[in-house]
Amino acid sequence: MSTNSQKYRNSFLKEVEANVEEGEWVKMCMQCGVCAGSCPLGKHWDHPPQEIFMMIRAGKREEVLSSDSMWMCTSCYNCIARCPRGLPITHIMHGLAVYSKRLGLMPDNQPTAEFGQIFWDNLMKKGRVNELKMGLSMYFKDGFSQGIKNAMANQKLGQNMMKAKRMNAMEIMGGHGVNSPGDLAKIIKKAQEIEDGNIQDFS
Amino acid sequence: MTEVIATNETILVVGGGISGMTAALEAAETGKKVVLVEKRPYVGGRVTQLYKYFPKLCHPTCGLEINQRRAKMNPNLTIITMAEVTDIKGEAGNYTATVKIAPRYINDNCTGCGNCGKAVEAEFDDEYNYGMGKRKGAYLPHRMAMPQQYVIDPAIIGSDDAQKAKDACKVNAVDLDMQEETIEFNAGAVVWATGWQPYDANKIQPYGYDRFENVITSVEFERLADPTGPTGGKILRPSDGKEVKNVAFIQCAGSRDKNHLLHCSRICCMASLKQCTYPADDVDISVYYIDIRAIDRFEDFYQKVKAQDNVKFIKSKVASIVKGEDDSPVLHGVDTEGYNRYANQHDLVVLAVGMEPSVDKESFPVDIVINEEGFIEPASENGGIFAAGCSSDALDVNRAVQHATGAALRAVQVINRVAGTEG
Ligand SMILES: Cc1cc2nc3c(=O)[nH]c(=O)nc-3n(C[C@H](O)[C@H](O)[C@H](O)COP(=O)(O)OP(=O)(O)OC[C@H]3O[C@@H](n4cnc5c(N)ncnc54)[C@H](O)[C@@H]3O)c2cc1C
Ligand code: SF4
Ligand code: SF4
Numbered sequence: 001m002s003t004n005s006q007k008y009r010n011s012f013l014k015e016v017e018a019n020v021e022e023g024e025w026v027k028m029c030m031q032c033g034v035c036a037g038s039c040p041l042g043k044h045w046d047h048p049p050q051e052i053f054m055m056i057r058a059g060k061r062e063e064v065l066s067s068d069s070m071w072m073c074t075s076c077y078n079c080i081a082r083c084p085r086g087l088p089i090t091h092i093m094h095g096l097a098v099y100s101k102r103l104g105l106m107p108d109n110q111p112t113a114e115f116g117q118i119f120w121d122n123l124m125k126k127g128r129v130n131e132l133k134m135g136l137s138m139y140f141k142d143g144f145s146q147g148i149k150n151a152m153a154n155q156k157l158g159q160n161m162m163k164a165k166r167m168n169a170m171e172i173m174g175g176h177g178v179n180s181p182g183d184l185a186k187i188i189k190k191a192q193e194i195e196d197g198n199i200q201d202f203s
Numbered sequence: 204m205t206e207v208i209a210t211n212e213t214i215l216v217v218g219g220g221i222s223g224m225t226a227a228l229e230a231a232e233t234g235k236k237v238v239l240v241e242k243r244p245y246v247g248g249r250v251t252q253l254y255k256y257f258p259k260l261c262h263p264t265c266g267l268e269i270n271q272r273r274a275k276m277n278p279n280l281t282i283i284t285m286a287e288v289t290d291i292k293g294e295a296g297n298y299t300a301t302v303k304i305a306p307r308y309i310n311d312n313c314t315g316c317g318n319c320g321k322a323v324e325a326e327f328d329d330e331y332n333y334g335m336g337k338r339k340g341a342y343l344p345h346r347m348a349m350p351q352q353y354v355i356d357p358a359i360i361g362s363d364d365a366q367k368a369k370d371a372c373k374v375n376a377v378d379l380d381m382q383e384e385t386i387e388f389n390a391g392a393v394v395w396a397t398g399w400q401p402y403d404a405n406k407i408q409p410y411g412y413d414r415f416e417n418v419i420t421s422v423e424f425e426r427l428a429d430p431t432g433p434t435g436g437k438i439l440r441p442s443d444g445k446e447v448k449n450v451a452f453i454q455c456a457g458s459r460d461k462n463h464l465l466h467c468s469r470i471c472c473m474a475s476l477k478q479c480t481y482p483a484d485d486v487d488i489s490v491y492y493i494d495i496r497a498i499d500r501f502e503d504f505y506q507k508v509k510a511q512d513n514v515k516f517i518k519s520k521v522a523s524i525v526k527g528e529d530d531s532p533v534l535h536g537v538d539t540e541g542y543n544r545y546a547n548q549h550d551l552v553v554l555a556v557g558m559e560p561s562v563d564k565e566s567f568p569v570d571i572v573i574n575e576e577g578f579i580e581p582a583s584e585n586g587g588i589f590a591a592g593c594s595s596d597a598l599d600v601n602r603a604v605q606h607a608t609g610a611a612l613r614a615v616q617v618i619n620r621v622a623g624t625e626g
Contacts, residue, residue, distance in 0.1 A: 031493075031539050032493045032519070032539075033518075033520050033536055033537045033538065033539050034520045034522050034536070037520075037523065037535055037536035038523065042537070042544065043544055047542070050537065050539070050542070051542045082462070082522070084455075
C-alpha cells in the first residue's frame with residue numbers, strides 16, 4: 001500500500017474501496033456521463049452514478065452516504081452494459097446503499113430501504129419468502145388506512161397471482177419454510193460476523 | 204500476364220496508402236528495387252477520401268500529386284493495383300510472396316478518356332464516397348486516381364453493358380477476357396502498410412447509425428464537404444437533402460470503450476475540430492466529448508476552433524440518440540460540468556468513429572506479432588517484416604509518414620545485409 005497514487009486518495013475514497021462492494025472500481029470512472037444518461041430513472045436521482053463517483057473522489061462522505069440516489073437503482077443494468085470502462089455500477093450502487101444502512105446514514109422513510117428490511121425480516125422467519133405476508137407488510141407499512149387503500153388498488157394483481165399459483169391465501173397461517181430455519185439462522189449469523197470483521201473503521 | 208522482376212534484394216510494400224507510398228518511394232529513391240501491392244484500383248489509400256488535412260487545412264491532393272510524380276519518375280518502383288498478398292513464406296533476406304491480382308478488364312492502353320464510362324448504363328454504390336452516391340459499371344474511382352485508368356465492375360462482365368464499354372473504347376483498352384492471376388516473387392524485406400478502416404458504427408447500438416438517416420460517420424462527412432463528393436460540397440441531410448443548419452459531433456464513437464475499441468484513436472478529436480471549419484459561419488456546431496485530445500502543437504488549432512462563435516463544446520459522452528421531429532436526431536445525456544440532463548435536437552449528427560486495423564487479426568498471411576487492438580507490434584520475431592503507418596497504430600498523416608520512413612530504413616538495412624553477404 002505504498003504506491004504513489006495512494007497519496008492522492010482521500011480517506012473517503014479509501015473507505016469506499018475498503019468497505020463497499022466493488023468500491024475499488026470507483027477510481028476507474030473517467031466521468032464520461034454515459035451511465036448518468038442511460039439510467040431510465042435517472043431524472044429522479046439527486047445525483048446520477050457519474051456524480052456519485054466524483055463526490056466520493058471529492059471526499060463528500062455525508063452527502064453521498066445520506067443520499068437518496070443509490071436507493072433509486074432498479075438493477076436494470078443499462079449503465080453496466082454501456083460503461084466504456086466496465087465499472088460494475090449497479091453493484092456499486094447497491095454496495096453504497098448497504099453501507100449507508102450499516103452506518104445508519106440512509107435517509108428516513110426511504111421506500112426501497114423499507115422494502116429491503118421487510119423482505120429480509122420476512123425471509124429470516126422461515127427461510128423462504130411468504131409472498132402473502134410480504135405483500136401485506138408492504139401495503140400496511142404506512143399505517144392501517146393507507147394499507148386498506150393499497151390493498152384495494154392492487155386487488156386484481158393479488159387475484160391474478162393466486163390464479164397463477166404465485167401466491168397462496170393459506171400462507172396467512174404461517175406458510176412454507178426451509179427444513180431447519182435454526183441452521184439457516186446460524187449460517188447467516190456466521191456470514192454477518194465475517195462481514196463485520198472485514199469492515200474497516202474509518203470514523 | 205503480369206511480370207514482376209524481383210530478387211531477395213527487392214522490398215515488398217503491402218498497401219499503397221500514404222504510408223505505403225512513402226515507404227516505397229523512400230526505399231526506391233535510395234536505389235532499392237521496390238514492388239508495391241495495393242488492393243484498391245488506385246494508390247493513396249484513405250487520405251484520397253479526405254477533403255482537407257489538419258492542421259494546415261490544405262488539400263490532400265497536393266501531397267498525393269507530389270508522391271505520384273515521384274512514383275512515375277522512379278524506375279525502381281513497380282506498382283501492382285487490385286492485388287492482395289495471400290501468402291508470405293521464408294525469413295528475413297529471403298521471402299517468397301504470393302499475390303493474387305483481380306482483373307481490371309482495362310489494360311495500359313487506357314488514356315482515361317471516359318468513353319467506356321459514358322457508354323455503360325449500370326450503376327453501383329460508389330465505394331469512394333462510402334456508398335453515398337453512385338458510380339457507373341465502368342468508372343474512374345476518383346478524379347485524381349493513380350493510375351488514371353478506368354475499371355470495369357466484374358458485375359457487368361457478360362452483359363450488354365460490358366460489350367458497350369468495349370465498343371466505345373477507341374484505343375482498345377477494354378479487355379473483357381482478363382482473368383484473375385496469381386503470381387509469386389521474391390523479396391528480402393517486407394513493409395506492411397495496410398492501414399486502417401473506420402470502426403463499424405452499426406455496432407454502437409444506442410447511436411442508431413443503422414436506424415437514423417441523419418446520423419452519419421466522420422469519414423462520410425469528409426465526402427459531404429468535398430466539392431468532388433456526392434453533394435458537390437454542400438452539407439445536406441441524407442433524409443431530405445435540406446441544408447444542414449445545426450450539426451453535432453460525437454467524439455469517441457467506438458473508441459476508448461471496452462465494448463468496442465479499447466484504444467484512443469488519436470486522430471478523431473483533431474478530425475472533428477477540422478470538420479468544425481467545414482460548414483458556413485451560420486451553421487451551429489456542437490461537439491460532445493469526454494476530453495479533447497489535441498496533442499502537441501494541435502492545441503493551437505483547438506483554441507482557434509474554440510474561438511469560433513458558432514461552435515459549442517459539451518463535455519459529455521452522449522448516452523443515446525432517438526429520432527425527433529422531421530427525422531432530426533435528438534441526443535440524450537448528462538453533462539459533466541453541472542450534471543445537467545439534456546435532450547438536444549440537431550439536423551445532422553456526425554459520429555467521430557474510431558480507427559481499427561484494416562486487416563483482421565486472424566487473416567495476416569504471415570506470422571507476425573499483433574497487439575490486443577490488432578495493430579502490428581515492433582517485435583524482433585517479425586524478422587524482415589516492418590509495419591508502417593496505421594497498420595501499427597492509430598496515427599495522423601504526419602506521424603504515419605514519419606513511421607513509414609523509419610520502416611523503409613529498416614527494410615533497406617535488411618537488403619544491404621543481403622547484398623553484403625551476396626557481395
Ligand atoms: C475522419 C478522418 C479524418 C482524418 N483527417 C486527417 C487529417 O486531416 N490530417 C491527418 O493528418 N490525418 C487525418 N486522418 C488520418 C489519416 O486518414 C491516416 O493517418 C492515413 O490514412 C494513414 O495512412 P495509411 O497509409 O497508414 O493507411 P490507409 O490510408 O488506410 O492506406 C492503406 C492502404 O492499404 C491498402 N490495403 C489494405 N489492405 C490491403 C491488403 N490486404 N493488401 C493490399 N493492400 C491493402 C488499402 O486499400 C489502402 O490503400 C483522418 C482520419 C479520419 C478517420
Ligand atoms: S459510464 Fe462508466 S466511465 Fe462513464 S461516468 Fe459512468 S461509471 Fe464513469
Ligand atoms: S482522439 Fe478524441 S475522439 Fe478520438 S478516441 Fe481519442 S479522445 Fe476520443
